[in-house]
Amino acid sequence: MTGAASLPGGRHGSIILLLRLSDAIAAILLAADLVVVCVSVLLRFLFNAPVEWSDDVARGLMVGSAFFGAASALARGENVGVSFFRDMLSARLQAVVDATSALLVVLISFYVAFNALKLGALTAGQTTGSGLPLELTFYPMGVGALFMTVFALDHFRSRPLLNMIKGVVAIAAVTGIYLAWDYLLPSSMPSSGTLMFIGFFVTLFGGLPIGFALALAALIFIWVEGAFPGVIFAQQMARGIDNFVLLAIPFFILVGYLMEANGMSVRLIELLQRAVGRMRGGLNVVMVASMVLFSGISGSKMADVAAVGSVLIPAARRSKQNPGGAVALLAASAVMAETIPPCINLIILGFVANLSIGGLFIAGLLPSALMALVLIAVSIIFGRRPASAEETEPRVPVSGLWSGAIAAFGLIFMIFFGFKTGFATATEISAFAAAYAIFVGSLVFRELSLKSATHSFVQAATRAGLVLFIVAAAQSLAFTLTLQQVPHAVGDFMLALSKTSGVWLFMLLAIVVLIVMGSVLEGAAALIIFGPLLMPVAVQLGIDPLHFGVVLVIAMGVGLFAPPLGLGLYGACLIGNVPIEQTVKPIMGYLGLLMLCLLVIAFVPAISTALPRAFGY
Incomplete structure (x- = not known):
């Protein structure tokens, strides 16, 4: 528990600086959320003066804090995954599987970031029910996902060059097999739902962190179907945690x-x-x-x-x-x-x-x-x-x-x-x-003390980011299951x-x-x-x-x-x-x-x- 906010060793100075920035943003957004909720309740209860925009602001702050917290958790390697089956592999095969998983995390993080920022641009000028700019929910999510992408790249590049090459080749091979199969024998191609479930369980048992395995499953369905823009995926992830209850x-x-x-x-x-x-x-x-x-x-x-x-x-x-x-x-x-x-x-x-x-x-x-x-x-x-x-x-x-x-x-x-x-x-x-x-x-x-309180906010934002990122990814998968x-x-x-x-x-x-x-x-x-x-x-x-x-x-x-x-x-x-x-x-x-x-x-x-x-x- 006490190690959640410690800085990793042996990392490039710019990565450590970026991690400190991610920690600070996640903790500040969480603290601001706490102030907004407490003040709005007191104003409503003591002065019968409800703040109409408080819920919208609180939800937006939570989405931003969740993604920056998830980025910090990713930087420290705290994302949980199923390692039991991966540990049964030989050391050489484990290295390839780990490199492939690390590259998948990079790709998924970048896809989330790109589409969240794109969704922010598409919703420019639109407002929430209380009149606040709607894009203020999506831009922090996109920037937080960009931080995740940088941290994921750092994890990937920390591996031996040969393993990185093998990871790239593995993903390229799977993609090539799918494209060739779809082109040569389209009638025998498994359904998008079947491919989604296969991709989910293969990557989950391969040790891919749970949140990213859930997100990848939803992405496989969206990519195979080809009828949904990527912003739908980002929108569903935001919708998964854009709720005052959470x-x-x-x-x-x-x-x-x-x-x-x-x-x-x-x-x-x-x-x-x-x-x-x-x-x-x-x-x-x-x-x-x-x-x-x-x-x-x-x-x-x-x-x-x-x-x-x-x-x-x-x-x-x-x-x-x-x-x-x-x-x-x-x-x-x-x-x-x-x-x-x-x-x-x-x-x-x-x-x-x-x-x-x-x-x-x-x-x-x-x-x-x-x-x-x-x-x-x-x-x-x-x-x-x-x-x-x-x-x-x-x-x-x-x-x-x-x-x-x-x-x-x-x-x-x-x-x-x-x-x-x-x-x-x-x-x-x-x-x-x-x-x-x-x-x-x-x-x-x-x-x-101020230092220990700050440490607690960073720890809480990181742990909550882990949980809420899984909730957001699970919502995107639930959306595809409903379809x-x-x-x-x-x-x-x-x-x-x-x-x-x-x-x-x-x-x-x-x-x-x-x-x-x-x-x-x-x-x-x-x-x-x-x-x-x-x-x-x-x-x-x-x-x-x-x-x-x-x-x-x-x-x-x-x-x-x-x-x-x-x-x-x-x-x-x-x-x-x-x-x-x-x-x-x-x-x-x-x-x-x-x-x-x-x-x-x-x-x-x-x-x-x-x-x-x-x-x-």
Whole structure:
């Protein structure tokens, strides 16, 4: 987590300077977004003077911040991809595949930049609903994508010349084969949809970062069809994140980083250690409880894993626990926390499936409580007491711990109070949560300096850029799937299957699909693609949409942390500095328990629907 804003070594000075500029722009745009949202809410609430242009400005700033943040993430090589299959290749073949993937990233980034800037020129003179220039959304997106192109070129040119040549030859060969086939035997040419899926899975399993694999799949369809201009692709990418609801993602991520910087996270974890750390399995209980509390504050699960793991995994080593088992429990706790508000994936699902985000937040509480109790019970039953007090005893005095706990619970109260009273939307609440974290860190704890706050904004903008770029790319793919009527076909198939075999089979199939795709794709991408496909079918079958949404998110979480492909598990292993081989056996046990919980949640709807009905959702 702390390395997200560090500068890479061995890079050309101009690239480092450009990275600093990209960081600065992304962080400034995010900070401006925070000010716009907070001020507009205060003006509306205190003076009954709503600012009509605030939503348009906030969305435009988010699009720009997302693309500059994604550019910074690309420069640092933080984009996630599936490396399992690529690692099975020989070293020589791996080098060619890596060079080909790097060149594809260059081409995709440039295509996005070119068409985003072109779209900005085409929309010159047009205005948004509040009268602001429409091109101000597309020009920052295009410039951010240009930064991505430069960073991608730098990654590509860092390879040996022979590998670069092989990468160029590989792409030229595939393109030549397609053109020759289309010219000589056009009747036998696979459909554009088939080529799209082949291109997606080949590049995904070849290690191409997920966001770029999604974007390339959409581009293959557009290029093969030849009926759509490139600006449609850029427009769909912008449309994918040009929504006020999605602003909650960077703000909640920012809250997580600010909590780490202002000392709130360390205080809270150490207070939990002081409270239950000496009991049987106490350190594991602390880990689960910490994930519960942090997930109620920060919307980013990987940020939660980093914050909790960076403190408790070293504590597990000091207490002579198996670090592989500790990392496995950490990953399982992240699955449990997928439905604890304010989870980013709940926000994304609510956005793409047109569900109440507040309703999803409430619906996820009891399911997460069930899974947390199961993990805590297992930790106590199979745990052992720490060897000595010195190995787990917190170093911070108790008097200094309660302030962090009180501040953290104040943040949790603010989030839930905002939803219950209707004072603000999810996005506005996330903005005030970030402002609260800044206030507590700088004025109450006096640990949040200007430098650390700036660092937190850069980290948050980079991490949010990673997530939102995947959302934008997934929207472009969802657009092409809609053109091919894939949602309609999937809906008809699932409805027909359910009519003959029962609703239970549909629920099981949906769980299997999200587990499998959650392990292959990043969580957001899996939900964006399959949420809108499956949700209408569930509603037609009489399944409560909030209940079904919770099931989908948990299933996706199981896949995200399931070996051997689960990207979340790899992230947890990196944070804990543990080889994935040491976590496979314990994580399978934890995931087995969570799967049982998921089946209970899926087939006992009241667990998900009781609280939403009580709160009027």
